[in-house]
Every structure is written in structure tokens, then in C-alpha cells.
Amino acid sequence: MANLRARLQKIPPLWWQAGLLTLAVLLPLPLSDYYRSVLWRTGLYAILGLSLNIIVGYAGLFQLGHAAFYALGAYTSALLNLHFDIPLILTWPASILVAALFGYLISRPILHLRGDYLCIVTIAFGEVVRLALVNNIFGITGGANGLSGIDRPVLFGLVLRSPIHHYYLVLFFLVLTLFAVRRLENSRLGRAWMYVREDETAAEAMGIDTTRAKLLAFVLGSGWAGMAGALYVARVPVVSPDLARFIESVIMFCIVVLGGTGSIPGVFVGTLGMITLPEIFRALKTWRDAWMGVAMVAMMIARPEGLWPSRRVRMEIRGEE
């Protein structure tokens, strides 16, 4: 076992990455359209998980209203397309900007809150966004039914309509996200986030601008959730306030924590557990949530640090090298 592990570790990371990417590209080819959309959903929630991981995993800020930014991105894309006839692809930057702007406006006044108090404020903001969408704010969000009749995205003359197109679109953004968060994780900012997470007072004493670090975590994480929202609209031409439901935020939160906070492979394990497997076992219908709950409790008892934790967190909880 140890021998195998040592051998596996000798393989250069680039090979691993190339291998996984090839697998991800080839995987949907033999599958039916249903499983291709399961893969699409997996990719989408992996992007959402990675974006929330910046806030919860790296900076250690309890964010239980992430779905609000996802919804904001989706609505931005939908509204720009419906009212101004802007092709979907061109609305994507706007989705990111709007979600990031809201992330800034919302987090700015509450950054001094710690732990559970921050968590409750983010829940409240999430609900405010959802209720504002339900109540048809400014008369543009279409109320509880949401908006429909959004165009299909067109990429270099190709209209993206089948599940496989959308899967590759999401895969492209997933790879982009992975590249970005890996760079972030090891950057000066990433190390500052982790310092803030471990001990905010000490971080401040070492000269880290903690407010700026936390603000950047919120803005980047929220903005990228907005991008995921736009990707949702690219596949499903209907948006409704359901996107911002509290349970969606809970699922995203679980994706990050279940696999191990602050760990990139952990996000994928979490997505597999919270999205992919429940989708595949859809036949179990209503009992699915109960099993998901049982699995969540059992996994936390067996491995409180998550299934694939980052090395730092594991050392902290288990006290081992």
C-alpha cells in the first residue's frame, strides 16, 4: 500500500492533470443524455463549491446565503438578454460584476461579525434576495414564476442546445476555475486568507489587512457564483426565485464542508456526494434526502475533517503529521 502510494506520488502532477482532463472530456461520450445532464450539474455545482470554498474554506467565513449570488448572476444574464437582446455570452461578464458588486455591498458592513453571527446575516441576506425576486422587485423579475423565453447561447455560430454542448461549456469553466483557485490558494492573498481563518487577531498583528482579505474573499467568491448562475441560464432558459432558496445554499455549504473545508479535491468529493449520487439515485425519490442525511451524519462521525481534507485541517483535527 505504502509502496503503491510512493509510486503514485512519483508521477508528475502534470500527468495526473492531463489524465483527469482526458477522462472528463471522454466520459460523456458513451453516456445517455440523462447522464450527460447529471455530469453538467456536477460540473456546475463543482464550480459553485469552488467559489464558496474561497469564502468558507480559505477565509473561514460562514456563508450560508451563497445561492443568492448564483441567482443574481442568473437573473442578470436573463434580464439583459430579454430586455436588451444582448447575446447570452456577452451578458456573462455582467453577471460576474453584478454578483461581485452585491457581494461587496452586502459583506462590507458585516465583516466585523464573527462566526455564527456572520452566518445568520448571510442567511438573512439570502432570504431577502429570494423574497425580493418573488415579490417582483421593480416589476422586472417576474415574481414567483420567474422569467422565461431566454435565448440559447451561440458560440462561434454554434447554437448550444444539447446536454453535451453544455457539459463541455461547464467543463471549460471548471478547468478555468480550477486553474484560478489553485493559483489563488498559493498566492500571497491565499496565505493571508488561511491566516485569517486560523487566527484573525494574530493575522492582524502580523500586518495582514484582515478586512481587505475577507472582503476580497467575499467579492471573488460571490462574483464566481454569479458566473455559475449565468452558466445555469445557458442551459435552462428559465430562471425562478427557487435558485436562491435556503436549501440551495445549504447544499453548497455541505459540498464545501463534507469533502473537507479548504480542499480542492474535497469540493469534488462533496459534489459527488451531494449532487451526483442523489441525481443517479433519483429513483429512490423521496427517500433520497433521508439517505443523504444519514450519509452526512455518518461521514462526519467517521471523518470529522471531511473525506478529502486539506493537509493543514487534518493535522489540526487529528493532531497527526
Place this chain on the structure above:
Amino acid sequence: MQQLLQQLINGITIGSFYALVALGYTMVYGVLKMINFAHGGLFMWGAYVGLTGLSLLVAWVGQSGPGLIFPVSVLVIVTIAMIGVLVERVAYRPLRSAGRLAPVISALGVAFILESLARNVYGASWKTYPAGLVPSGRIVLLSEARVSLMQVMVLLISFMLMALLYLFVYRTRIGTAMRAVSLDHEVSRLMGIDVDRIIATVFLIGPGLGGMAGLIVGLYYGSFDFTLGWSFGLKAFISAILGGIGNIPGAMLGGMMLGIIETLGAGYVSPQWKDVIAYLILILILIFRPTGLLGERVAEKL
């Protein structure tokens, strides 16, 4: 004036529901420093157990009346308290030393289980309580506002329960031990307090009260469905934070405030926006007084 008085009465009634549920959140937070997301589910199960108990009893006795409520309340409190202790034993106790995130996920998992069970056992449709349990009379107050007998009963029960809890926590040995545990587990253990037993007691009382609140909400509104746990639980949780989480009088105050703010918002601004108003006030209070209204300032670490 009449409208204001009427709104206040309705607000206090709804607020007392929030307060009863909020007590469960706040007591658990006090001793374990964790948000018990499963509490909303336990509260909802109180409403369902009450439904089963009342329906069976009405069928057995052959007629409906306020006398049936008492035995069913005992049933509800005992059942939900037992489930509460079981949840703590199975899902939370093994995670005592596992940091702060693992218990949250475990609690969310329990919440999923409770909701899914309710949906499978009782179905996804709206459930209605048997009619005629509470006489439908009204009392005219100050010649202006009206209080229904239902509201009188609801308020009496809730205030009685809260008063009992207050006396229990502040006047008995177990209550004192509970407050000690909420301050420091280690030192309490050194003082000869069985911390595990105290925590189990908290999980007996909190869910018991929450279950009773479920029964009262079922009686008051007459019908509900399996989403009750999340929606109502979230509001009650907000009440607990509003008053300062971990603080028992705070939860009562927070619940009342949220109820009143909500009904006033619905009455004077717009019923559609009442929840938004409640949430915005919560956010404002937390921005300017980050530990809630009655919360003590403690150094918190995530």
C-alpha cells in the same frame, strides 16, 4: 389605535411561537456553541405527532373538545424530547471535539432526515387538525381590539412554559449546572458536574418545548405541511440571534420582537414584504449590536 392594538396582540401571539422554538436553539447553543439546525425539524415533528395524537383521540372519544389538548401535549412533549436526546446521543456527542463545522453538517443531515421522514410518513400535502378543539369565541379588549379564545389559550400556554423554564434555569440546581456548563465545560467538570448529563437534559427540554410549540402552531393555524420546519425554524433561529444567542430571556424577547415587527410590517407596509422587513431589521441590529440585544460580549472564534 384600534388597528395598532390588534396588530400588537397578533404579533405577540406569533412572537410567542417564535420564542418557544427559539429557546431550543439558544439553550443548545449555550451548552454546545453549535447551531442545532435539526431543531426546526423537531418542532415540525411536534406538529405531526400532535396531529396523529389528536386525530386518534378524537376518533376514540367520539367528540372533539379542548379537554383533548392536555393528554396530547404530554404525548408530544415526551416523544419529541426523546427524539431530541436520541439525536444528541447519535449525531452530536461523537463530534464534541471535532471543531465547529462537523457538528453543523451533522445537524443539517439530521434536518434532512427529519424532513424526509415527515414527507414519507405523512405525505407532501397540507395536513389539517381536527375541528372544534378550541371554542371559537372572542373577547373584546378595551372596547376596541378583539382577542380570540384561541389566542388567549396560546398565550397562556406559552407564557406558562416560558415562566417554568425561567424558574428551572435560574432557581434549581440543574439549572445552575446548565448555566455553568454553558460557561466552561472543563471547569464545570472539575466542580463535579456531569457535563454529558446536563447536555442531555438540555436536549430533553429544548426539543420538548419546540415540540409543544409545533402542537400549538398546528392548533393555531389549523394546517401545515412538511416545509414548516425550515421556514418556521429559520424565523425562530433569527429570534434567538436577535435576543443574543445563548441567552434565555433574550430568546423570549427576540421572539416577541420578531413577531411584533412582522405583524406591524404586514399591517402597515405590505404583507408581501413582511419577511423582508423582519430580515432587514435583524441585519441592522446585528450590524450595530453584533451580539444581539441581550447578548454578552464574548470573544468568539470560528
